[in-house]
Amino acid sequence: MAPIYQSVKFGLDTLEATEGVWRHARPGYSYSRDRNPSVRELEQAVADLQGTEDALVVGSGMAAVSGALLPLLKAGSHVLLFLETYLPTRRLVGGLLERFGATHTLLSIDDRAGIEQAFAERPPALVWFESPTNPVLKIADIGHLVGLARTSGALLVLDNTFAGLHQHGGTGVDLYVHSLTKYAAGHGDVMAGAVAGSRSLIERLRGPAALLGATLDPHAAFLVSRGLKTYFLRRTAATESAAEVARFLAAQPFVRRVHYPGLPGHPGHELAARQMADFGSIVTLELGGGERAMRVFTDSLTLFAVTPSVGSTESLIVPAQLLGSQGLGREAAARAGLTAGTARLSIGLEDPADLIDDLGEALARASAAEEAQE
Ligand SMILES: Cc1ncc(COP(=O)(O)O)c(C=O)c1O
Structure with missing residues (x-):
């Protein structure tokens, strides 16, 4: 079994080596708010399961939601999200992020014509959806949303928590968000979240997640990794x-x-x-x-x-x-x-x-x- 790197900080033998890690000129770890080997191992497992280049793992599903939204939006950004979206996500977009100048349109995921009209009238910077939805398990037409997002240049984010890490890979969605608290950890005893996607998009999220302090504890990362085995x-x-x-x-x-x-x-x-x-x-x-x-x-x-x-x-x-x-x-x-x-x-x-x-x-x-x- 991989050891649990239950350490906040990592030192190397020489100043030169330490400098190299601090400046990201060589691989390694310095401070666990930024990176930790146990957390990294989980990130790689999440990316493998979801079929993406990379993943970012953070302290809860909501940390993953805010960790995906905050770096990708700015004042004036318009978001398309759905009545069936997880309530705290809607509160984040419609409450907190609105205070910083992001706007949104709220439609039902069933409303195919309304979605097409929304893209035509006010193309969103980002579309956030779930499938199946909570609680009545409506199914979003992912291909339809991917087509609209590609044509308009919107980023497409799927909160894939209900479907799970093994589903919806390779569909053309830009980012997959997961509450690892649920199926991944699986035993109801640990909270974690993840965002999976291309290396370049995940790199855009990594620095801000550390700034927001959304770090997952290494022992919690170990528990989620253990959960993934079953x-x-x-x-x-x-x-x-x-x-x-x-x-x-x-x-x-x-x-x-x-x-x-x-x-x-x-x-x-x-x-x-x-x-x-x-x-x-x-x-x-x-x-x-x-x-x-x-x-x-x-x-x-x-x-x-x-x-x-x-x-x-x-x-x-x-x-x-x-x-x-x-x-x-x-x-x-x-x-x-x-x-x-x-x-x-x-x-x-x-x-x-x-x-x-x-x-x-x-x-x-x-x-x-x-x-x-x-
Ligand atoms: C679809 C969905 N997204 C995100 C979350 C948030 O996850 P967490 O409770 O790990 O913060 C949940 C939690 O219920 C969820 O159901």
């Missing part, structure tokens, strides 16, 4: 279970709708089948009944922790009460696919038969509670 095994098992859970839920009368790109009835199924290697381990459902039914359903589950995040060993649920409107007005939240019955499940590594029993029992209780109320 990445495909975990991902495959959780994805297979998610497909079983989705099929089970789709057959339940108290479930109005199941959002899972692997189901043939999902609006993005064919696109997902073309552009994805697997359909992932997140399943979102629309529960019948109202607020009370959702509370009974959630509280009746014994194998699903009520907590944020995805891609952990254990199964997780975020019900409508916690999803809220994702910072959107009522009409925009509806366009983003959010309803009072939406609950997002992240399927873990438990036996899928146990998960299905647990969900079946909770659905029966929720449905009985709804009937008792009527």
Whole structure:
């Protein structure tokens, strides 16, 4: 195993050698806020998995989001992003970065005509998107966005956290952003983030990330690297279970709708089948009944922790009460696919038969509670 370089600083035997490293004239390390061998090892693994020349690894997924946005935007830059984009990313662009003069257009990722119009009327400097989206797993047409971005010269950034490091490589996207906290680390015990892309783009981000102090600790880098050793095994098992859970839920009368790109009835199924290697381990459902039914359903589950995040060993649920409107007005939240019955499940590594029993029992209780109320 590679050692964990749990050191803040690195010295060489001579001043000449040290100077060479400080001036980047020879390879080596000087100070861990800038570079550290354990972090570098993880960067190379991330780049290999995502199929890019290089990667930058930082202290959290949000550090990766801000680490990609801040150096690439300036006052007057226009950003295209989507209603379905992760809420803190929308807050960063629409709140913090707006104070520094960046502007943005917010559309639904489904709105193909609106996206084309936005490119024609006000070509963005940068387009930021996710696929599948949170929480109803809409599928973005990556080829369409790549074509528009190429023609207009916009930088195209895909937050690929939900799809994972093994997906969407070689699609012509300029930068891939990941919360490594999720599938890469995989055990729910460490936070990290990454941006992967061409060597030249990653070099543009590296200096600013150090200036912002977004550094990942070497021990955390080791934990993520260790998580990566079982990445495909975990991902495959959780994805297979998610497909079983989705099929089970789709057959339940108290479930109005199941959002899972692997189901043939999902609006993005064919696109997902073309552009994805697997359909992932997140399943979102629309529960019948109202607020009370959702509370009974959630509280009746014994194998699903009520907590944020995805891609952990254990199964997780975020019900409508916690999803809220994702910072959107009522009409925009509806366009983003959010309803009072939406609950997002992240399927873990438990036996899928146990998960299905647990969900079946909770659905029966929720449905009985709804009937008792009527
Ligand atoms: C799509 C997406 N991007 C970024 C992040 C931020 O990652 P982190 O929690 O590691 O900062 C998350 C976290 O949930 C996410 O779901």
